[in-house]
Amino acid sequence: MPVQKVAVIGAGVAGRAFALRCAQSGFDVVLEDVMPSKLRRAEDEYAEAGVSGVRFALTVEEAVADADVAIDFVPDDLESKLEIFSLLDRMAPPRTVLVTPTQTLSITDLASCTYRQGKCVGLRAESGDLLQGEVLVMRSRFVEQAVLEDVIVLAQQMRLTATLSPDVEQPQLMKNVLRPEL
Numbered sequence: 391m392p393v394q395k396v397a398v399i400g401a402g403v404a405g406r407a408f409a410l411r412c413a414q415s416g417f418d419v420v421l422e423d424v425m426p427s428k429l430r431r432a433e434d435e436y437a438e439a440g441v442s443g444v445r446f447a448l449t450v451e452e453a454v455a456d457a458d459v460a461i462d463f464v465p466d467d468l469e470s471k472l473e474i475f476s477l478l479d480r481m482a483p484p485r486t487v488l489v490t491p492t493q494t495l496s497i498t499d500l501a502s503c504t505y506r507q508g509k510c511v512g513l514r515a516e517s518g519d520l521l522q523g524e525v526l527v528m529r530s531r532f533v534e535q536a537v538l539e540d541v542i543v544l545a546q547q548m549r550l551t552a553t554l555s556p557d558v559e560q561p562q563l564m565k566n567v568l569r570p571e572l
Contacts, residue, residue, distance in 0.1 A: 392458075392540065392543065393417065393458045393459050393487075393540050393541075393543065393544045394417065394418055394458055395417065395418045395419075395420070395456055395457050395458045395459075396409075396412045396417045396418070396419050396420070396457060396458065396459050396460075396461065396544075397419075397420045397422065397447075397453040397454045397457035397459070397460040397461070397482075397486075398412065398419060398420070398421045398422070398453075398461055398463065399422050399423075399450060399453060399454075399460060399461065399462040399463065399464070399474060399478070400422075400423055400462055400463030400464055401421050401422070401423035401425070401428035401429050401431070401432045401463075402423075402428065402463060404463050404491070404519075404520070405421065405423070405463035406421070406428075406431070406432045406435065407521055408461065408463065408520060408521065409421045409432070409444055410435075410436065410439070410441060410444070411521055411548050411549075412548060413436075413441055413442075413443040413444045414441065415547045415548045415549070416443075416547065417443075417544075417547070418443065418445075419443060419444045419445070420444075420445045420446070420447050420452075420453045420454075420457065421444055421445070421446055421447070421453070422446070422447040422448070422449065422450055422452070422453035426448070429446045429448075432444070432446070433446060450477055450478065450481055451481045454478060454481050454482040454483075454486060455481075455483075456483070457482060457483075457486050458485070458486060458487065458540075459486065459487045459489055459540075459541070459544060460478050460482050460486050460487070460488055460489070461488075461489040461490065461491070461513075462474045462475075462478070462488075462489075462490050462491075463491065466491070466492050466493055466494055466495065468495060471490060471492065471495055471500055472500070472503060474490075475488060475490070475500050475503060475504055475510075476503065476504075479504040479505055479506060484506065485509075486506075486509070487509045487510075487511060487537050487540060487541065488501075488504065488506065488509060488510045488511070489510075489511050489512075489513060489541060490510075490511075490512055490513070491512070491513045491514070491515070491520055492512050492513070492514060492528075493514055493515075493518065495512070496512075496530075496557055497510055497511060497512030497528045497529070497530045497533075497557045498530035498531050498532065498557045500512070500530075501530045501532050501533070502530075502532070507530070507532035507533075508532050508533055508534040508537065509533075509534065509537050510530055510532070510533065511527060511528065511529065511530075511533060511537060511538065511541045512527075512528035512530075512557065513525055513526065513527060513528065513541075514526040514528055514555070520550070521548075521550070523551070524551045524552075524553055525545055525550050525551065525552050525553070526552075526553055526554075526555035527541050527542055527545065527552050527553065527554050527555060528555050528556070528557045529554060529555070529556060529557060530557050531557070538554065542554070
């Protein structure tokens with residue numbers, strides 16, 4: 391199923407820029423953040439730029455209610471990513487693909503903590519900025535081929551160069567989270 395609706399969770403600088411590029415690329419976008427001031431800032435920036443097509447949500451549940459893809463822009467640390475993946479997994483429809491930008495974490499490990507292991511994809515940018523340069527679409531060992539294809543098409547529609555990349559698994563990392571005594 392082609393991606394039409396994108397939920398962006400986190401309206402910091404990177405989240406706002408990603409949501410803007412999605413809207414400019416023709417996607418129906420919902421932007422959510424726990425800080426209302428960040429949403430107001432996004433709304434002002436988009437109005438100044440003459441951009442429409444972005445809706446604002448006050449809760450994650452509202453943002454992902456009918457999303458084809460949910461992408462988070464929370465800090466790239468294990469605790470934050472596990473928390474947002476858990477929340478998205480519970481609140482998004484079963485068909486929703488969970489996408490996370492990460493420079494350091496294993497998407498296989500994150501996916502294994504959800505009920506939708508086959509619908510989790512990581513993104514990594516060599517430059518650190520998803521909207522500049524090449525984007526690596528990291529596949530977990532669980533991911534469905536159709537999901538990878540949808541994420542690559544999403545990136546291409548956003549005028550990004552996307553390349554498939556295997557995930558670098560970090561089994562010791564998750565073992566320490568699940569059984570800290572190890």
